[in-house]
Amino acid sequence: xxxxxxARPAATAPAPRSGGRFARFWSDTAVLTRRNLTHAVRSxxxxxxxxxxxxxxxxxxGFVFGNVMAAEGTGGTPEQxxxxxxxGMFVMAMLYxxxxxxxxxxxxxxxxxxxxxxxxxxxxxxxxxxRSAADLVRALxxxxxxxxxxxxxxxxxxxxxxRALAAVGLLLLFRFAMTWVGILLGVLAPNPNVVxxxxxxxAFPLGVLSTMFTPPALMPEVLGRIAEWNPISAVIDAARVxxxxxxxxxxxxxxxxxxxxxxxxxxxxxxxxxPLAVRRFRRLSR
Amino acid sequence: xxxxxxxxxxxxxxxxxxxxxxALDHLDLAVPAGTVMGLLGPNGAGxxxxxEILATLRRADAGRAVVAGHDAAREPERVRERIGLTGQxxxxxxxxTGRENLVMFARLSGLGAATARRRADDLLERFxxxxxxxxxxxxxxxxxxxxLDLAASLTLDPAVLFLDEPTxxxxxxxxxxxxxxxxxxxxxxxxxxxxTQYLEEADRLADRMAVIDSGRVIAEGTAEQLKSxxxxxxxxxxxxxxxxxxxxxxxLARVCGTAPRTDPExxxxxxxxxxxxxxxxxxxxxxxLDAAGLRATDIGVRRPTLDDVFLGLTGRTGxxxxxxARPAAPAPAPAGQGAAA
Ligand SMILES: Nc1ncnc2c1ncn2[C@@H]1O[C@H](COP(=O)(O)OP(=O)(O)OP(=O)(O)O)[C@@H](O)[C@H]1O
Ligand SMILES: [Mg+2]
Numbered sequence: 001x002x003x004x005x006x007a008r009p010a011a012t013a014p015a016p017r018s019g020g021r022f023a024r025f026w027s028d029t030a031v032l033t034r035r036n037l038t039h040a041v042r043s044x045x046x047x048x049x050x051x052x053x054x055x056x057x058x059x060x061x062g063f064v065f066g067n068v069m070a071a072e073g074t075g076g077t078p079e080q081x082x083x084x085x086x087x088g089m090f091v092m093a094m095l096y097x098x099x100x101x102x103x104x105x106x107x108x109x110x111x112x113x114x115x116x117x118x119x120x121x122x123x124x125x126x127x128x129x130x131r132s133a134a135d136l137v138r139a140l141x142x143x144x145x146x147x148x149x150x151x152x153x154x155x156x157x158x159x160x161x162x163r164a165l166a167a168v169g170l171l172l173l174f175r176f177a178m179t180w181v182g183i184l185l186g187v188l189a190p191n192p193n194v195v196x197x198x199x200x201x202x203a204f205p206l207g208v209l210s211t212m213f214t215p216p217a218l219m220p221e222v223l224g225r226i227a228e229w230n231p232i233s234a235v236i237d238a239a240r241v242x243x244x245x246x247x248x249x250x251x252x253x254x255x256x257x258x259x260x261x262x263x264x265x266x267x268x269x270x271x272x273x274x275p276l277a278v279r280r281f282r283r284l285s286r
Numbered sequence: 287x288x289x290x291x292x293x294x295x296x297x298x299x300x301x302x303x304x305x306x307x308x309a310l311d312h313l314d315l316a317v318p319a320g321t322v323m324g325l326l327g328p329n330g331a332g333x334x335x336x337x338e339i340l341a342t343l344r345r346a347d348a349g350r351a352v353v354a355g356h357d358a359a360r361e362p363e364r365v366r367e368r369i370g371l372t373g374q375x376x377x378x379x380x381x382x383t384g385r386e387n388l389v390m391f392a393r394l395s396g397l398g399a400a401t402a403r404r405r406a407d408d409l410l411e412r413f414x415x416x417x418x419x420x421x422x423x424x425x426x427x428x429x430x431x432x433x434l435d436l437a438a439s440l441t442l443d444p445a446v447l448f449l450d451e452p453t454x455x456x457x458x459x460x461x462x463x464x465x466x467x468x469x470x471x472x473x474x475x476x477x478x479x480x481x482t483q484y485l486e487e488a489d490r491l492a493d494r495m496a497v498i499d500s501g502r503v504i505a506e507g508t509a510e511q512l513k514s515x516x517x518x519x520x521x522x523x524x525x526x527x528x529x530x531x532x533x534x535x536x537x538l539a540r541v542c543g544t545a546p547r548t549d550p551e552x553x554x555x556x557x558x559x560x561x562x563x564x565x566x567x568x569x570x571x572x573x574x575l576d577a578a579g580l581r582a583t584d585i586g587v588r589r590p591t592l593d594d595v596f597l598g599l600t601g602r603t604g605x606x607x608x609x610x611a612r613p614a615a616p617a618p619a620p621a622g623q624g625a626a627a
């Protein structure tokens with residue numbers, strides 16, 4: 001056995017700094033958020049694809065279906081329909097991001113490195129919070145690209161910068177809520193492959209049965225009610241209000257107060273999904 | 287705490303089932319502080335499950351595990367502060383570089399940014415990874431990844447280190463490096479619980495070992511104690527012609543004064559011999575064979591190895607299954623072939 005240079009570990013190992021649970025949680029979350037963002041930067045295929053889908057949607061709905069829907073729906077011009085459409089496209093991008101979040105979580109949970117994280121004296125919930133934070137950061141360029149695309153096809157905000165920024169803030173809040181939906185689905189998914197199968201059948205009807213393309217008044221009675229109460233509608237209409245884009249005002253309180261409804265829905269989704277996700281995560285593979 | 291204070295790891299009656307599979311069936315284990323315990327057992331014996339329960343990754347269905355003075359089920363956070371784990375599969379982030387991995391784990395262990403960087407550099411140096419520090423861990427060779435994994439589990443100088451098959455898939459040089467690192471740690475006072483398929487590894491590193499099968503400990507002790515359970519030294523003769531087996535057995539019986547066993551498949555005859563008589567017996571056998579005109583391809587005195595222990599203890603079910611295929615083999619399993627089959 002060599003008298004190796006491996007010095008007495010007891011002397012070399014630094015002692016961990018002390019700190020409250022809360023401080024540890026934030027610092028662990030920051031470290032892991034950085035890890036997740038590094039992943040996104042070093043394997044950018046997935047984030048870039050995630051960007052491409054809403055762009056295609058904008059072009060598809062704005063131009064291919066725009067003329068038909070404008071004639072049938074708002075009774076306005078295709079340009080007006082695109083103004084009506086854009087906030088829905090922003091929200092749709094936030095909604096479909098659930099798939100990326102859930103897929104990321106499901107993949108992570110399967111990795112061997114999870115075993116190391118779990119055997120370390122860190123806050124387990126920081127792993128989930130970091131996923132949420134990193135995906136929120138990823139939403140910034142996504143929203144920016146969509147806004148740029150909207151401006152190119154003639155959409156604009158009409159109520160000033162401050163209200164437009166508030167609208168972006170609202171989109172981010174909604175995305176934050178969606179990250180927790182994604183995290184919950186990710187920890188519930190039996191394996192990463194089924195995530196897409198779970199997410200898309202959930203997201204598609206939610207998107208269509210909302211004010212995204214059609215005002216509820218033009219839907220059959222039952223579907224119209226569902227669309228009116230759909231949280232997606234609340235967020236889309238709140239974004240329309242803040243951006244100053246046209247919207248079709250309904251005759252119920254919910255339809256008339258999209259902003260408080262959007263905030264309440266987002267808050268409720270977070271309060272419901274985050275604790276469930278953390279609980280499920282702690283019990284995973286025990 | 288209710289446990290002997292100088293036990294670094296103690297498990298009492300651990301039970302764990304995965305659905306219908308009972309992975310651990312009342313497993314008991316006691317590892318004195320500052321020693322190395324080897325956990326041996328065939329595939330599926332429950333080694334990984336035991337390690338995962340002790341390292342707080344899983345909860346036992348029943349029983350109690352105390353690690354570094356804390357109950358693994360009730361105070362997992364305290365346990366995690368005192369342990370390091372190198373699992374069966376390298377648990378590093380494949381996209382991050384080696385250095386980024388170690389810095390991240392150090393930060394998550396509660397070190398400040400500057401201290402974490404320094405610690406990472408120390409560990410890279412110590413495990414000979416400095417040159418590869420800037421490459422993504424996913425592009426490391428298996429051995430480098432294992433070393434990085436081991437380095438990561440030493441971030442805080444754990445009081446108790448769990449190593450689940452730490453050298454599987456390593457070349458002899460890397461294996462020696464891991465062994466040296468483990469000995470250094472033990473020299474500095476760390477307690478190590480090590481699972482392995484390599485009996486040589488257990489023989490070299492472990493002070494005591496436990497053989498587990500079907501989720502329970504079936505033998506426990508030092509290597510010498512375990513070897514003595516399968517008997518003492520033996521004289522082995524391998525003959526060239528199968529027809530020579532019987533006459534060779536007669537020679538062995540006469541010289542050693544014990545009943546020889548014959549293994550027709552290997553054309554081997556072997557007879558127990560007292561330790562004091564080993565060389566005299568060997569000489570006698572050589573002369574006897576010569577006088578009888580028998581040609582041997584191999585003659586030797588064999589001490590029992592841990593392979594014999596392992597196969598003797600755990601081979602029963604395996605032998606039963608094999609029994610159907612080759613019914614004519616009453617002999618002890620051939621040694622020196624390892625447990626893997
Ligand atoms: N996550 C799991 N789900 C279901 N069964 C499992 C799981 N993990 C282990 N088992 C089963 O529990 C038993 C013990 O497995 P374990 O991994 O602890 O064995 P091991 O001794 O580490 O084996 P090996 O030498 O192959 O690594 C096996 O029968 C295995 O199939
Ligand atoms: Mg194993």
